[in-house]
Amino acid sequence: MNAVRAADLAPHELRVLVAVDQERGFTAAARALGLTQSAVSHSIRGTEHKVGAVLFERGRKGATPTPAGVAAAAHARRVLRLLDALVTEARAAERGEVTGPLRIAAFRSAALHLLPAALDRLTARHPGIRPEVRVVRELGAGTAGEVAEGRADVGIATLGGTSPVPAGLIGDVLVEEPYALVHPAGHPDPRSLPLVDWHENCGSYTRKWWGRQDWIPRATVLAEDDGAVLAMVGNGHGMAIMPALSLTGAPACVEITDLGADRPIRSVGYVTTPELASSLAVRALIRELRAARA
Incomplete structure (x- = not known):
């Protein structure tokens, strides 16, 4: 052929x-x-x-x-999105107004605690932009996979390893969040408690640290997400090791203990495609995400 x-x-x-x-x-x-x-x-x-x-x-x-x-x-999804962007960018050049949908994929804690402030400022500056946020589990290809497959324009992703941004995409780190020990408030020996965990928690960026800790047992309870983990810890069912975004607004019934200088750090950033990186809506969102980080 x-x-x-x-x-x-x-x-x-x-x-x-x-x-x-x-x-x-x-x-x-x-x-x-x-x-x-x-x-x-x-x-x-x-x-x-x-x-x-x-x-x-x-x-x-x-x-x-x-x-x-x-x-x-x-590739077809990405090409069709570029055709939409062509119309949006041309109208913006003529009218001076950015309009249209902006598809964002984010994992749960980023959608709850990182995106809202950025989206508030974005829509205040550009009322014509319509953010569409989908919460995607950060497993397998995760949010970056949604961008690579053309289902999202921007992904809020966990970045780590020797290649912080997946091949074929571009992006940058927005937040470096430390992990901490979370346990029922006032417990005399929290490290003796069983471990409560969830599938998305321990990626390659924390696995080496995790493996060196002989005091961390195998998870007794495996929850659906970080919110369920926090609820179980607050009700006295165990302790957990969680990143800072997941602990935003943690209830008074839990206590957060620093893990020391050797604690693991999770990098959270944005990813997008090279072709959409220069679009007005994506650039505007990235500016607001960076402002939220600052």
Whole structure:
């Protein structure tokens, strides 16, 4: 097959591709787009011919994206978002006003304690911007994966390791938050308590420190999120080791003890795509996030 050129794929083909990926079926995609099932099937066959790869495995249970389909859908979402940005930026240049949606993916504690102040200032300065915040668990690809796959314009992500920003994205650290020991207030020996934890807590940036602490037992209670952990500790069910954002507004029934100079630190920052980094709405949000950090 001949190599595809960018001009060979039309926006409507990209929208059909994204819809099939999202709905996991041709009939459901057709319903979402207001098209016939045959029109969707024809469009996908044409896109596969142009790309030179099978994008979906067809079956009785629907359409499952192949590895090529996963990659193609991610690029399609990003291209469609750029087309939206083209219109937004052109109107802003003419009218001097930034408008439109701004899709943000954030993990729970960042959505609760880092974003609100920044969004208050952002919407006060730019009333036409409509923030759309989705809370995403910081597991696997996490919030950065939402950006890479074109589902979010900006991700508030935990950054760490030798490559602080995931490959293919750009970003920066906003907050360095220390971990602390959290336990029921007034407990005489909090390190003797069982450990309450949650899946998102111990990433690669804390695992080495965690492994050196012979006083930390295996978690007896594994909660859904950091809010549930804090509630369990406050009710006397154990102790926990938690980052500072998760401890914002902690109730009086818990006590927070510094872990010392060797305590682990979690880096929290923003990530976006190189192509959206220069857009007016993303730049405006980054300015407000940095101001909130300061």
